[in-house]
Each structure stands twice: as C-alpha cells, then as structure tokens.
Amino acid sequence: xPVLTQPPSASASxxxxxxxxxTLSSGYSNYKVDWYQQRPGKGPRFVMRVGTGGIVGxxxxxxxxxxxxxxxxxxxxxxxxxxxEEDESDYHxxxxxGSGSNFVVVFGGGTKLTVL
Amino acid sequence: EVQLVESxxxxxxxxGSLRLSCAASGFTFSSYSMNWVRQAPGxxxxxxxxxxxxxxxxxYADSVKGRFTISRDNxxxxxxxxxxxxxxxxxxxxxxxxxxxxxxxWGQGTLVTVSS
Numbered sequence: 001x002p003v004l005t006q007p008p009s010a011s012a013s014x015x016x017x018x019x020x021x022x023t024l025s026s027g028y029s030n031y032k033v034d035w036y037q038q039r040p041g042k043g044p045r046f047v048m049r050v051g052t053g054g055i056v057g058x059x060x061x062x063x064x065x066x067x068x069x070x071x072x073x074x075x076x077x078x079x080x081x082x083x084x085e086e087d088e089s090d091y092h093x094x095x096x097x098g099s100g101s102n103f104v105v106v107f108g109g110g111t112k113l114t115v116l
Numbered sequence: 117e118v119q120l121v122e123s124x125x126x127x128x129x130x131x132g133s134l135r136l137s138c139a140a141s142g143f144t145f146s147s148y149s150m151n152w153v154r155q156a157p158g159x160x161x162x163x164x165x166x167x168x169x170x171x172x173x174x175x176y177a178d179s180v181k182g183r184f185t186i187s188r189d190n191x192x193x194x195x196x197x198x199x200x201x202x203x204x205x206x207x208x209x210x211x212x213x214x215x216x217x218x219x220x221x222w223g224q225g226t227l228v229t230v231s232s
Contacts, residue, residue: 034218036161043211043222044153044161060220092161096217103175105151105163105217 001097002028004108011114017081020111022093024074031095032056033076035069038090038110047091050076080113088115118142118221120212125226132202136226138195138212146170146190149216152197154208155225164210165197166217180206202230 003025012018022033035047046060050069059067066084070077080087094107124136138150152164165186166175174186185198195212207230213219 036222043224044213044219045222046218046220049218057218094161094163094218101175103166104177105153105166107161107163110160 001104001106002031002095004033004093004095004106006091006093006108006111008109009112009114011116012080012083013116014083014085016083017079018083018113020078020080020091020113022076022078022108024076024095026074028095029074031097033071034094035076035078036092036094037087038092039086040089044092047078050078083115085115087113089113118214120214120221120223122210122212122223122226125210125228127229127231128202129232130203130230132230133198133200134202134228136197136199136210136212136228138197138223140193140195140212140214143214145188145193148214149173150188150195151213151215151217151219152186152195152210153213153219153222154206154210154228156205156208159208162208167195168216199228202228204230206230 005023032051034049036044038044048059049056050071052071066081090110092110096105119141121139149168151166167186183201187196209225211225212223214221
C-alpha cells in the first residue's frame with residue numbers, strides 16, 4: 001500500500017500564496033490523492049482530489065477558486081492563492097488502495113499551515 | 117444541508133466496550149457508502165472502517181480488525197461502530213464520513229478515551 005508523506009508545517013503571509021506537498025511512495029505514481037482541510041477543533045472538510053492530470057471530479061462544497069491542485073510524478077500539490085486568515089488549518093492528504101479484503105485508506109501525517 | 121452527527125463517545129476502561137452512532141440527514145443515506153476515521157490527540161487521521169450502501173462490503177483497518185464492528189440502519193439513517201476490547205491506543209476523536217472515497221462530508225467527531 002502507498003505511504004503518503006507531508007511536511008509537518010508550512011507558513012505564508014496574509015495575501016500571499018503557498019503550495020503544500022503530498023508525496024506518494026515509490027511505485028504509486030498513478031495514484032489519486034484527496035486533500036482535506038481541518039480547521040482547529042473541527043472535522044475535516046473535503047477540498048478536492050488530484051491525479052497526475054490535475055483535479056479529478058469537483059471541488060468540495062464551498063471551496064473557493066483560490067484553491068487549486070497539480071500532480072507530477074509522485075507529488076500531489078495543493079496551492080492556495082491570496083491566503084486568508086480562515087485558511088489557517090491542518091491539511092491532510094489521503095488515498096484509497098486495493099479492493100476486497102485488501103482495501104485500505106491511508107493518510108499522510110498532515111501539514112499545519114500558519115498564516116502570518 | 118448534509119449533516120453527520122456522531123455520539124456515544126466517552127471514558128471507558130481498557131478492555132471495555134463502547135458503541136458509537138452517527139445520525140445522517142440532508143441526503144439519501146441508503147445511497148452512500150459510509151466510513152469511520154479516527155484522530156488520536158495531536159496526531160493525523162487514521163482510517164478505521166468502511167461499509168457500502170447496502171452493507172454488502174465491509175472493510176477494517178488491521179489495527180481494529182476482530183475488535184470493532186461497523187454497521188448501518190438505512191431505515192434510521194444511522195451508522196454505528198461497536199468497539200470491543202478497547203485499548204489505550206484507541207483513544208481518539210472518531211469521525212463518520214460519507215462517500216466511497218473521497219469522503220466528501222464529515223461530522224464533528226466524538227471523543228473516545230480509554231483509560232483506567
């Protein structure tokens with residue numbers, strides 16, 4: 001099954017842009033990854049799914065146009081432009097793998113985004 | 117509006133049992149797969165279990181297999197997680213989430229604390 005790796009922290013100034021990275025383990029370059037936003041004390045919120053061709057399907061409800069994704073090789077990126085205070089959150093990436101008795105869902109460790 | 121409301125968490129001794137519930141509203145519950153995902157204090161997300169819309173397919177993480185049982189009652193728009201033989205490492209906020217991955221809606225979670 002894939003392993004997803006995320007840097008533990010990132011920061012960006014108000015109004016700036018930031019790109020968060022989720023890296024798949026070797027051999028899983030064709031996998032799609034899901035991004036979730038989790039504000040402090042809240043449940044996760046689906047942002048969007050990304051493959052090597054970019055976004056897969058639709059964004060989650062209420063996700064602004066400032067959020068976009070890109071996929072390249074083993075990396076899946078979430079870019080946030082014109083960062084707002086409400087974007088300060090933990091961002092998790094996840095991927096489902098296998099079928100039947102081998103089905104699993106794996107998550108990265110999450111990246112805590114601080115808005116300066 | 118899609119709503120998922122978890123309940124049933126609390127303090128339980130090691131080896132004890134607990135049953136979590138998730139009340140769903142705002143969508144046709146019987147048409148969607150459902151999931152439980154947990155988050156230990158200060159940690160990332162961990163997938164626990166998934167169940168298909170008609171309960172035909174059920175999957176568990178290795179960490180809970182044989183101890184936890186997922187079920188649903190489509191007539192009551194409810195999802196359940198029966199947790200037996202609880203361990204300290206099961207301490208977490210438990211979220212229910214809708215969808216066949218990605219999970220597009222999540223609840224606010226219910227805290228389970230396993231401690232003597």
